[in-house]
Amino acid sequence: MSRQSITFTTPNDNWLKSQIESEEYTSKSELVNDLIRQAREQQIEVDYIRAKIQKGLESGISNRTASEILADSKSRLKKMK
Template identity: 70%
Template sequence: MARQSISFTEPNDKWLKSQIDSQEYSSKSELVNDLIRQARNQQKQIDWIRAKLEKAEKSGFTNATKEQILAQSKSDLNG
């Protein structure tokens, strides 16, 4: 595992400490790694939505209802 030295603003450091004090996380490293994982997952979802929107824009119009489109999107998202 790579070791890094990072600095936090005082409000961010206080928030990190509060998360550890509440026993939500055992260390700042664990918390920061979890936040990064969450951001990476969020970026994957954003990229997926962006790709779907680009594909939709190129495909033209549809006669499907919004309920049908939503159901298909959920099905595609859940694999």
């Protein structure tokens, strides 16, 4: 593991403390690591959706719009979870 030093704004620090006080997390480190994990998972989903839209647009075999492809991709992602 890597040790880091970061500074939080007062509202963010208060929110972090409230999460720990509610016993949702045991430490700020655990909470920040969980938030980063969630962001990484979201990025994977965004990349997946972008790739599907691009593939659909380039295929030439679909008359669907980018918005329709996006809606379909989001629906498929929800089913995968």
